[in-house]
Amino acid sequence: xxxxxxxxxxxxxxxxxxxxxxxxxxxxxxxxxxxxxxxxxxxxxxxxxxxxxxxxxxxxxxxxxxxxxxxxxxxxxxxxxxxxxxxxxxxxxxxxxxxxxxxxxxxxx
Numbered sequence: 001x002x003x004x005x006x007x008x009x010x011x012x013x014x015x016x017x018x019x020x021x022x023x024x025x026x027x028x029x030x031x032x033x034x035x036x037x038x039x040x041x042x043x044x045x046x047x048x049x050x051x052x053x054x055x056x057x058x059x060x061x062x063x064x065x066x067x068x069x070x071x072x073x074x075x076x077x078x079x080x081x082x083x084x085x086x087x088x089x090x091x092x093x094x095x096x097x098x099x100x101x102x103x104x105x106x107x108x109x
Contacts, residue, residue, distance in 0.1 A: 019067030
């Protein structure tokens with residue numbers, strides 16, 4: 001009888017802890033499709049990430065991909081218009097402009 005109660009509780013707990021990268025990416029304001037899966041892939045490729053974290057990310061990555069797939073319609077129509085996103089976009093445009101036209105040299109004092 002205890003096993004009949006323990007299995008659904010354990011299964012529910014496991015399902016509640018899945019797709020962590022997807023949830024964090026969607027609540028953190030990242031744009032684009034599959035932001036959680038991209039974040040997980042970046043963490044797996046990062047040398048500064050420890051082996052303990054990488055193992056958890058590797059276990060979570062397939063579930064994050066499923067969560068990102070379920071949230072794909074939301075990602076396609078969502079527009080992030082926060083101040084942070086606008087500043088990052090402006091900085092990228094400025095850096096691209098500086099790559100084409102470098103800033104003028106400052107005169108010596």
